[in-house]
Structures are given as structure tokens and as C-alpha cells.
Amino acid sequence: MFDMCIPELVALSHTGLALTVIQIFSKGGMMAYLGWLLLGLILGVAISFPVLKAFRRKTSHQDSVVPLLKSHFHPSPIGAITITERTFPMRVRADLQIAIxxxxxxxxxxxxxxxVRGEFSHHGVNLSDCLIENRHSATVTIPPEYEEVDVGVEQPVRVLKIGLWLLEKEAIRFAxxxxxxxxxxxxxxxxxxVGTPNTTQGTKIAQEYFSHLEKAIQQARSYRGKVLSLEQQEHSYSGESKxxxxxxxxxxTRDQVILPAATLELLERNVIQFVKQRERLSQFKQSTKKGILFYGPPGTGKTHTIHYLSRTLPGHTTLLISAEQVGMLDEYMTLARLLQPSIVVLEDVDLIARDRNHMESPCEEVLLNKLLNEMDGLKPEAEILFILTTNRPETLEAALASRPGRVDQAIEFPLPDTEGRRKLIHLYSEGVTVGAEVIDDVLRRTAGVSAAFIKELMRRAVQFHLEREGTGEISSADVTNALDEMLVSGGSLNLKLLGATGVTV
Structure with a gap:
């Protein structure tokens, strides 16, 4: 039986592998069994390799992008196609997709x-790769893949990750x-x-295509008029791209901004009225950009007021920059120019804009210079309002705080006086009843506290009220328990944390 297999085996191999199998057979027993096993492997490879190769060649030809493009541009040869390219930031993907x-x-x-996918490409795929046959790194068609981008509305925008369109306009084929x-x-x-025929008409189509996209991105409908911040993390916990x-x-609302009358008047004149008069200021060749510094003790309403302004100024896009994000200031400013009129809010600016004499590394000065250049380098007609906040104005660099054109007006947010604290009690006791005697007791015992302290006081008073199963009217005992916990139990550190350093316990 072995003799009958030997000629066929020899015919299958030109490398001497069959002779090795013959030697295994001749030893009999287990070795013969291994010989049959090896023979089966050789026959399997010999039969399947040509079939797999033919199948791969057929499949690759059917799925290849190249024939699609050649057929699309026919009778123009591929060599007569010219490619025009533009690169857009990742953060405008939503508006770019909508425009397309x-x-x-x-x-x-x-x-x-x-x-489209490059089968063996590790460096991405370009349109030129789709125009040339490449056995070693073929470009093939695949189902389109999308990613959802959160733009702050109920339904996210579905953006394409990679894709090819074969298009026609006015009898001109392009891609x-x-x-x-x-x-x-x-x-x-x-x-x-965009790939078009290398003709005047083809060039015109490419120019019109990109002109449309540029105008749509300049309008930036997805983000205009909203309150934004940039995120290093590209995806949220919902899986959406951010x-x-x-x-x-x-x-x-305005009646919820509890500030002294003079402070409120200064705020409205330099922010709200300034914005209303921007167009006329521009007609008289005056700058339409402005810088405002909010300063005062912690918890006096600086951030609260920014919430009010962002709602009050129609059509303005608000960009919130925390101190640790100042490294992305150039990208924030690009968005501010794109989405103007805009408000750029930089909270705790003293962390990056303190006096140069107190800086400890060149990196700190680089960040400061970046901020100064962005504020001073804007064109006069830029409709950008800077609002900087700080609890320590005395530490700011003079080139920022004492230079009109960067900061044009400083507005102090003081600790609330008696009337201010009375309004704050009413503001933060919504949903419960606080009698006049209880309010007078609170006013007497909270001289020198911040607005944030009053807010926390009312929350704790309501909590004590709930624990004794009250009926909705805050008692003096509720307030006393809350004040004791805030002013006495926590010690001096708690006073500082709650913004009550001016209170005598």
C-alpha cells in the first residue's frame, strides 16, 4: 500500500519533503502513523493554497475601491485627476458633518x-491610495462607520469616521x-x-465645495450661543464623543444677583450696556473687545454673576477656562473668534497671572505671556469679552491688572451687608417659610459672612428642620443648630472654608 502512495507523493514535492515522509513510512509503527499525518497536511496545503489564493484575488478585486473610481471617472484616466485637500480640527467634526x-x-x-479601509496600512488612507492598485496594501470598501458627538442637545450628531462619496455636478464627475x-x-x-478632473470646471467644483464647508463651519450652529469648555477626554461615560x-x-435672573446697588450699576454699564452699544462703538472706530476683572473674597457671587451674564447676553457663546486648562488657551481663543460674539471666562486668574517676581519657574511666565498676548493681540473689532475672576487681586501681574486694553474695568464683589444678607436668605429659603424674627436673628449673628455661607446656612437649617419632621416653617432652633455646627463645631478652619472669617464666635 505504501508503494502505491510513493509516486503520487514524490510528484507533489520538489523540495525533498516527500522523501522524508518515505523514510518515516519505512520505519513502521508510530512513525508510519506520523507519516500519514504529515502526508495529509501536505495534500491539504497543496490543494487549498491555489484555491485560497484565487478566492483572495477574486474577493480583493470585487471589494477594491480602485475599480469603483476608475469606472466613476471613465472615460477620464486616473492620471488626469487632481486632488485638493483641507484639514479641520477634531472639535468641528459635528458642524463639518452637518455641512457635508x-x-x-x-x-x-x-x-x-x-x-474605506486600507488592509495593511498603518498610516491611514488617502484618496490617492484609492486610485492605484496595490497588492500589498489594497484599499477595500467596507460598511461606513459613524461616531456620535454630544453637542448639548437631546440627539447627538452622527459623524462619519472614514468614507468615500462618488459625486456628480453639472455632468462633471468628482469624488x-x-x-x-x-x-x-x-x-x-x-x-x-476632493478629487476632480484637472480642468477649469473641475477646479471650480472643488473651490465651491470647500467654500460651502468653510461658510458652514464659520456659522458653527452646533455650539454657537452655548456655554462651552474644552475637554482632553474624548469620550464621556455615555460613550459619546465630546x-x-x-x-x-x-x-x-437679575433679582437673584445680590450685590450693592453701585456694584450692580457698574456691572451692567460695563458689560450689558457695552454689548448693546457695540455696533455704534464700531461705527465710531472704537474697540469692541473688553476685559473685566471680578475680584473679592471667596463666595461673594462672582461665578453666580457669570451665570446671570451668560443668560442675559443673547447670542453670546461663553467659554469657561479653568486654571489647569490655560495650556489650551490658543485653542480656546480660536473658538472665541470663530463663535463671536463670545465671553471668555478665566476663573482664579491669579493662579497663572501672579506677579512675575513671585513666579518659581519659566513655565509659569510662559503661560502668563500667552494670556497677555491673546488679550492684547485681538483685533479692535473682535467681539470678545474677557471676564477674569480672582480672590487675590493684590497678587496679579501689573501688566495684566494695570493695562487698559487688557483689563478695562475692575469690579469688586464685597461681603454682603445687612440688606444683602436679607435678600440672600429669601433667595435660598425658597420652598420653606422663614419668619421675620428668625431672619432678624440670622442677620444679627452672620455679620461678615459671604453669600455662599448664607446659602449653606439655609440648607443646613432645612436639614435640621426635616430631621425633627417639621411642617415647612424654619424655627430659631433650626437656625441655631445650623450656626453652631458651622461656626463652633468645625473650629477656625471651618470658618475659613465657609467664608466666615469675619465672624466672631
Whole structure:
């Protein structure tokens, strides 16, 4: 039986492998069994390899992007195609996707659409890769992949990750290709390429295509007029992509801004009235950008007032910059210019803009210079309002605090006086009843506290009220228990934390 297999085995191999199998057979027993096993492997490879190769060649040809593009541009040869490219920041993906979708409804016919993948590409895929056959790194069609981007509304925007459109406009065939852009393996933007015939008409189509996208992104409908901050984390816990976070601030009305009359008047004149008169100021060749410094002890209402202003100034986009995000200041300012009229809020500015003489490293001075240059380098007609906040104005760098054109007006937020504390008690006791005698008792015992202290006091008084199963009217005992816990039990550190350093216990 072995003799019958030997000729066929020899015929299958030109490398001497069959002779090795013959030697194994000749030893009999277990070795013969191993020989049959090896023979089966050789026959399996010999039969399946050509089949798999033919199948791969057939599949690759059917899924390849190249034939699609050649057929689309026929009779123009691939060599007559020119590619125009633009790269957009990742943070404008939502507006870019909306603009692309709108463009296809304006005289452009979509003849084919698909996703694209480079089978063995580690550096991304370009439109030029889709025009040339490459056995070693073929570009093939795949189902399109989308990612959802949160823009602060109920439904996120579905943005395409990578895709190819075969298009036609006025009998001219062209293609658009969307793909991630980046450096060293890190995605930093979105690249859009348009391939058109190398003719005057083709060039015009590419220019009109990008002009439409540019105008749509300048309008920035997804984020304009909202309260925003930039995020390093690209995805939220919901799985949606972020990059830009849209904040839903609480609604603060004018009567909820508890400030001295003179402070409130200064605020409205330099912010609200200034914005209303911007157009006329511009007509008289005056600058329409402005810098305001809010300063005062912690808890006196600086952030609370910013919530009020963001609601009061219609059409303004508010950008919230925390001290640790100042490294992204240039990107914030790009958004501020794109989305103007805008408000740029930099809280606790003393953390990066303190006096140079007290800085401990060159990095701190670099951040300060970046801030100064951004505030001073804006064009006069830029409709950008800077609001800086600090609890320590005396530590600020003079080049910031004493330079009109950067900071034009400082507004002090003092500790509330008696009348202010009375209004704060009414503001923060909504939902319960506080009698006149109880209010007078609170006023007598809280001289020198901040607005934040009154807010916390009322919350604790309500909690004590609930613990004794009260009926909705705050008693003197509730207030006393709350004050004792805040002013006595926690010691001097608690007084400082709650903004009650001026209180004598």
C-alpha cells in the first residue's frame, strides 16, 4: 500500500519533503502513523493554497475601491485627476458633518457611498491610495462607520469616521474622501479630500465645495450661543464623543444677583450696556473687545454673576477656562473668534497671572505671556469679552491688572451687608417659610459672612428642620443648630472654608 502512495507523493514535492515522509513510512509503527499525518497536511496545503489564493484575488478585486473610481471617472484616466485637500480640527467634526450632509442636497448627486479601509496600512488612507492598485496594501470598501458627538442637545450628531462619496455636478464627475488626520499615530483632525478632473470646471467644483464647508463651519450652529469648555477626554461615560462639553448652567435672573446697588450699576454699564452699544462703538472706530476683572473674597457671587451674564447676553457663546486648562488657551481663543460674539471666562486668574517676581519657574511666565498676548493681540473689532475672576487681586501681574486694553474695568464683589444678607436668605429659603424674627436673628449673628455661607446656612437649617419632621416653617432652633455646627463645631478652619472669617464666635 505504501508503494502505491510513493509516486503520487514524490510528484507533489520538489523540495525533498516527500522523501522524508518515505523514510518515516519505512520505519513502521508510530512513525508510519506520523507519516500519514504529515502526508495529509501536505495534500491539504497543496490543494487549498491555489484555491485560497484565487478566492483572495477574486474577493480583493470585487471589494477594491480602485475599480469603483476608475469606472466613476471613465472615460477620464486616473492620471488626469487632481486632488485638493483641507484639514479641520477634531472639535468641528459635528458642524463639518452637518455641512457635508446639506451640500449633497444642493445640486450634487451622490452616485455611490461607502466606507474605506486600507488592509495593511498603518498610516491611514488617502484618496490617492484609492486610485492605484496595490497588492500589498489594497484599499477595500467596507460598511461606513459613524461616531456620535454630544453637542448639548437631546440627539447627538452622527459623524462619519472614514468614507468615500462618488459625486456628480453639472455632468462633471468628482469624488470626496473623508479620513482622520494625525501625527505619529495620534488622530488630531479630520482631512477632507476632493478629487476632480484637472480642468477649469473641475477646479471650480472643488473651490465651491470647500467654500460651502468653510461658510458652514464659520456659522458653527452646533455650539454657537452655548456655554462651552474644552475637554482632553474624548469620550464621556455615555460613550459619546465630546471634545467640547456643553454646560447647562442654572438660570439666574437679575433679582437673584445680590450685590450693592453701585456694584450692580457698574456691572451692567460695563458689560450689558457695552454689548448693546457695540455696533455704534464700531461705527465710531472704537474697540469692541473688553476685559473685566471680578475680584473679592471667596463666595461673594462672582461665578453666580457669570451665570446671570451668560443668560442675559443673547447670542453670546461663553467659554469657561479653568486654571489647569490655560495650556489650551490658543485653542480656546480660536473658538472665541470663530463663535463671536463670545465671553471668555478665566476663573482664579491669579493662579497663572501672579506677579512675575513671585513666579518659581519659566513655565509659569510662559503661560502668563500667552494670556497677555491673546488679550492684547485681538483685533479692535473682535467681539470678545474677557471676564477674569480672582480672590487675590493684590497678587496679579501689573501688566495684566494695570493695562487698559487688557483689563478695562475692575469690579469688586464685597461681603454682603445687612440688606444683602436679607435678600440672600429669601433667595435660598425658597420652598420653606422663614419668619421675620428668625431672619432678624440670622442677620444679627452672620455679620461678615459671604453669600455662599448664607446659602449653606439655609440648607443646613432645612436639614435640621426635616430631621425633627417639621411642617415647612424654619424655627430659631433650626437656625441655631445650623450656626453652631458651622461656626463652633468645625473650629477656625471651618470658618475659613465657609467664608466666615469675619465672624466672631
Amino acid at each position: 450632509d446639506q451640500l449633497f442636497g444642493e445640486g450634487i448627486t451622490v452616485r455611490h457611498f461607502c466606507g 470626496a474622501f473623508l479620513t482622520p488626520a494625525g501625527h505619529y499615530g495620534q488622530v488630531t483632525g479630520v482631512k477632507l479630500q 471634545g467640547i462639553t456643553v454646560h447647562q448652567l442654572r438660570e439666574v
